[in-house]
Amino acid sequence: MIEIKNLEKKFKNELVIKYKDYKFEDNKKYILLGASGCGKSTLLNMISGIISPTRGQVFIDGKEVTSESQHAKDIFRIKNIGYIYQDFKLIEDMSIMDNINVLRIEGVDTSGATELLKKLGMYNKRNKKIKELSGGEKQRVAIVRALVKNPDIILADEPTGNLNFSIGETVIKELTEVSKAKTLIVVSHDERLTKYFDVIINMNDMTSSYEEEAK
Template identity: 35%
Template sequence: MFLEIKNLKKSFGKNGSYVEVLKGITTTVEKGEMCVIQGASGSGKSTLLNCIGGLDTPDSGGVTVDGKEIVGLKPEALSDYRRDYLGFIFQFYNLVPNLTVKENVEVCGYLSPEPMAMAMLFEVLGLTEHQNKFPSQLSGGQQQRCAIARALVKNPKLLLCDEPTGALDSKTAKDILILMEKINQTFGTTMIIITHNNAIKDMVHRVITIKDGTISNTYQNEQRIPAADLEEL
């Protein structure tokens, strides 16, 4: 099993502001699977993703990735884990403002012994003509595409995606999903995707639904729809 989550609990605040966000999440994801996590706002989706990514520290429970338990790791070891295993796509772009698009992507490419070809990423994501621009010269959608290219160029073992197509038009969203599907098929990259786009769940292997900090449903798609055939993106 590539990803194992065992009785994961996470809360925020104290006394009157105390909120229990994750109330004992237990689930697994196989190596090479694309997995969608769904749920209403405040259900705990992003907190779960942050715990998997080593960005939030759980109160209790375990998160094992490729045989490595990450809960309890010291900051330096967590940094190594994120560098060696993960690619992140979040709602906020977090681009380096004084680097061009190409340089923002190159920074992550240098971290991988087998980076993806940037020219291919730029073409698919519609960034070829923008690669020498700075983030301040880009639209919000173009900045999101740059953030996606930066995450994918490292060819990560585990790609954590929080609304990866949320800021994009329908055509570009489909192009990105087609690319992610191709990466999954070619390199076996395990992907966890948080999305409010209901169509995306039809292209993945596994769907997990969270409600009020617990898993309310989980299933595997027996008949997946190719990303190119998805509707209503």
């Protein structure tokens, strides 16, 4: 379970985003909707430990992760969290296989890649370079890369934002299927995708932000 408590993030320009307390349950699929700038990416980045909250805590399976050192957070993320980005963050000049095998540097066991690539219909293209792939194919590779370490938690920040609707919908269907028995949190702008999720969260209701007066 991922629990957020009294969570607040203040950015240098004095903007403060406050989050309502919430518990994301194990093995459920969440879609986060909400206006641009309401704090969706910031929440995913705080859950994954990429950034630290200004106040409050994130607990993962009862363990407070926010107070740990950045190094400990990075190690926790590498082991336990799969992260999928809108712009894929793949290495364009390298093959699909090499993009996945790169994770071995971080100590990830990539032996599950073949099965995942087959499930997502990408195995036959495994030696192609990323730059030779379509957007939907790139996102499938990014999904394989996030899932190969068999994490319990998958976070995806607008994974279909760069894809047309029908390809994006297929990618979401596939992502929810391969994420069974995992906690999946997907940020999206597209209300048409909500039917693939267990819980729909409107982040406009979950956050409030205000400008703190500069001192």
